[in-house]
Amino acid sequence: MVDTSHTACLGGGVIGASWAALFLASGRSVAMYDPGPNAESAVRDYIENAWPALQELGLADNGNPDAITFHQSAASAIQGAGFVQENVPERLPIKHATFKEIEAELLPDAIVASSASGLTLGQMQQGWENPGRFILGHPFNPPHLIPLVELMANDKTDDDVLKGAKAFYEAVGKTTIRVRKEVNGHIANRLQAAVWREAISLVVSGVASVEDVDKAMWAGPGLRWAAMGPTMLFNLGAGPGGLQSFCDHFEATFNGWWDDLGKVYLDDALAKQLVDGVNDEAQGKSVAELSAERDALIIAMQKATRHLR
16 A cells, blocks of 8 residues: 655645645645745645634644645655645646656656546546556545545556545545546536536526525525435435335426526626626625635535534
8 A cells, every 4th residue: 555644736726735735634744846936825825724624624633734845846746755636737738748757756656646627537648658557536626625536547547546546535534436437527517517507597598696596506405415416315305215206206397397408608798697697696795705605614514514424
């Protein structure tokens, strides 16, 4: 089993900094590489701001926010790291160049996981001479607060890597799922894309305002979905008969709804309509204020449900 007490993060943007905070909170050390001129100060500020939430969630009991070093190259940062989280920009040439730089410098049993949301594992594997130690490890933002990580391996991945990545992520407090087939957006992004498409359609067709569509989600199905997924919830929705009874009863209803769902495409005019609507909903609050509200709600929900999982 690979020793993951020392980790590396390649890319120190919002995702990379969030990963670094989580890894530090778990008691691991982190080597960070980001070529940005102000990367070190930005990452340190992010960790400082994230630390109280990690402490409140009980994830930082053994952590040290100062156990991080900053490096001038990706190859330098991954020296001695048992687990590497790659978060560089989602452009294949940049990904491939990064993989080429680090491949010969990796520990033989190190695992490299990519946070990529818009690229497939197969596309990224083309940047490796031997992609055996490389896996998809896609988080939901921000990684230090949202538990989900989507894992994907394939026939080019070494046999122990999927198991090792799963063990690592669960050790730092994450919940993992496996993507079994390459598809754009993986799993969770496709789910939220489907929901957002219909949310936009409801606004465009005049059914409801942006604010009321958002409210319908957080005050309605969003609460249930935070407890269980949609199929399990519908399994409970017909009582003792379970999902079969639910399908028998609502077959025509859902088929009718699915046939009537909207189909929209983002363009400048639609973006302006949505921006105007969300600005009305924000009621003058800044992005920072709204982000703080979001994080406080996520932390409260995590604390309330942690002992039930």
